[in-house]
Amino acid sequence: LEGVVVFEVPEEALVERIAGRRSCSNCGAPYHVKFSAPKQPGICDRCGGPLVQREDDREEKVRTRLSAYRGMTEEIIPYYEKMGIVRRIDGDRPQEQVASAIEKALE
Numbered sequence: 191l192e193g194v195v196v197f198e199v200p201e202e203a204l205v206e207r208i209a210g211r212r213s214c215s216n217c218g219a220p221y222h223v224k225f226s227a228p229k230q231p232g233i234c235d236r237c238g239g240p241l242v243q244r245e246d247d248r249e250e251k252v253r254t255r256l257s258a259y260r261g262m263t264e265e266i267i268p269y270y271e272k273m274g275i276v277r278r279i280d281g282d283r284p285q286e287q288v289a290s291a292i293e294k295a296l297e
C-alpha cells in the first residue's frame with residue numbers, strides 16, 4: 191500500500207449532495223434537485239417519466255451511513271497517518287479541481 195486518499199467534505203455538503211439525487215424510474219436518467227434539476231420538478235426531461243429517490247439516499251439513511259463511516263472507516267486513518275501515506279483532499283470543490291488534486295496526490 192503506497193497511499194491512502196482521504197476526501198474531506200463537511201457532513202452538510204454530503205447530505206445535500208446525496209439526499210438531492212433523483213433518477214427517472216422509466217429510463218434511469220440521473221438528476222439532482224439543486225445541481226442538475228429537471229425542467230419540471232419530479233419529471234424526466236428525456237422521457238416524461240416520474241423521478242424517484244433511492245431509499246438509501248433519504249436524508250436519515252444518509253446520516254446513518256455517514257455515522258457508520260465515522261465509526262468504522264475513519265478510525266483506521268491515524269494508523270495510515272503514522273505510516274506517512276495519507277493524502278487529504280478538500281472534496282468540497284468543483285469536480286475538475288478535485289480531480290486535479292487527486293492526480294497531484296498520486297504523483
Ligand SMILES: [Zn+2]
Pocket residue numbers: 214215216217218219234235236237238239
Ligand atoms: Zn426518463
